[in-house]
Structures are given as C-alpha cells and as structure tokens.
Amino acid sequence: EAKQTHRGSYVLFNEDHGNQIDRQFRLERALKLSIESDELLCYFQPQYDCNSERIVGFETLARWKNAEFGMIPPSQFIPMAEKSGFIKELGRHVMECTFAFAKSMEGRGLTVSFNASPMELLEVNYIDYLISRYRFYGLSPNSIAIEITESSLMESLEKITSKLQILKKQGIQIYLDDFGTGFSSLTYLKTLPIDAIKIDKSFIDEIVTKDVEKDIVLMIVGLARRLNMEVIAEGVETEEQLNCVTRAGCHLIQGYFISRPICQSEVLPLLGQPKKQTGGVFASETD
C-alpha cells in the first residue's frame, strides 16, 4: 500500500481517505511502541572544521525503522510525536543516546549536539532532568550542545532565556538551529546565550548560483563574529558549496559532502581517517 520512491520517503497511492486515517492511526500506535521494540535509533552526523581538517562534533538524529511501515523520516514522526505527547519519551531516549555516545567519545575534544523540541524545552521538569542525566554521565564541559529552533523561542523568550542560562552554567552549549527560517531573530541573538548559529540548508542550496544567498551567508557570518558566536553551515552537499561557504568565512560544515548521518559503529573508522576525502561522501546512511 505504500511505495518507496527514494531513500526513506514514501508516497501513498490508490488509497481512499478512510484508509489514510487508518494508516495514520496504526502509525501512531506503532510509534508509541518504537522505543521498547528497539526501532527508534540514533544516528550521528559529523560536523567538520575546514581549518583544522578534523571532525569536531556530531549531531544526533533520530531514525525510526518499523517492520510494517519501513523507514519513516523525522519530518513525519517528530510532528506526530509532538502532537501525541510521545515527544517527551522520544526526547529522553535521544538525550540518553547522545550522552552515552559523548561519554564513549570522551577525550577526543568532540561536541555532540541533539535537538530539543519547543514542547520539551517548555516542560517544567525538562532542564532539571537534563542536568541530572548530564551529571550522571559525568560529561566534561563543551562535550554536549542542545539545538533549539527559532520557533521554540517565540512563545516565551524570558522563560527560555533563563533556562538556557542554567544549561550554559553547567557547561552545555547552545546552538540556534535552522537559522534564518523563522521569524527573525536578531532579538534572540542579543538576548540568548548562544554559542553557535546553524545556517539553514535552504540558504546553502543555492549559494553557488545566487548572489542573494551568498550575501545572506556573509551577513550571518559577520554578525556571528561580532557577537562572538560560531557558525555551522548545514546541508553542504557539493564541493562548490563548500568553497562558497568557506570563502564567506564559515569553516564549520555539516552535510552530505562530509558525511551522511551514520550509526555508532561507523563513527570510529571515520574518525580514524586523517583527512577529508575529496569527492564527497565518507560513508552512506544505511536504511
């Protein structure tokens, strides 16, 4: 009933509305069982420093592979989890994976980041829970970063600011994710304790051909420098894009050109490689 088109994405065909609702219902039920049935995995995507020519960090990304439905992309199951409230368990699972992974990588000077949904961030016990797990693992300063999106900030800037300041005091870094796609943003930059801005992939997509995108990236880099923040370019897929981005002054890169998200067993072999291989992909994501 579902047909795979390309990597990880599905379209429905020949199904009436009723069937789709039924599918949605079964999907939601399956998602709630995904952690206990070991279907919800964490992959890690490298963040690469073009100056030192080293991998300096990883972003944890959730993956859901279900026997009946196949590979479901986060763009589908994260909103579902947010709607049903399952995001709380999902988020804690991903946090645990992140801390365990960072602990296993200790001493390599890496920063492992993970995404927090607005809903989680606003939950009363979230910060306390995060800090207690962080301490449980005994992680060193700057080994963990939390990625937040602009949309999570719109609701209550004051509340979020004080929460993030608590995290910062613990040595946890704050990344502003998907920068430029929300309702900008300059207020957030001056108010929040942000360590790094992640430039959204949509700006990188056309950076080679469009001057506007180039100018926007230049502006973000300049602004970040003034504010003492790092910049990470997200979604760099080609060597041309990499060149444009580094020429604009951004040397931290995350994208398929460096590597797709990989599973934990693929990480050490990758770190063992001394330099980025030209021609793109280090390792491919296994579905």
Ligand code: C2E
């Ligand atoms: P994000 O946090 O902006 O993550 C980056 C997304 O871009 C990831 O997609 C990653 O696989 C993809 N990506 C990275 N480099 C490239 C590239 O060169 N080309 C292309 N085409 N894509 C690239 P993914 O894993 O599908 O995640 C999508 C979104 O789902 C994430 O966007 C994040 O907002 C959300 N998400 C994923 N895992 C979690 C999680 O554990 N918790 C929460 N709350 N959200 C998550």
Ligand code: MG
């Ligand atoms: Mg992210």
Ligand code: MG
């Ligand atoms: Mg992002």
Ligand code: MG
């Ligand atoms: Mg994104």
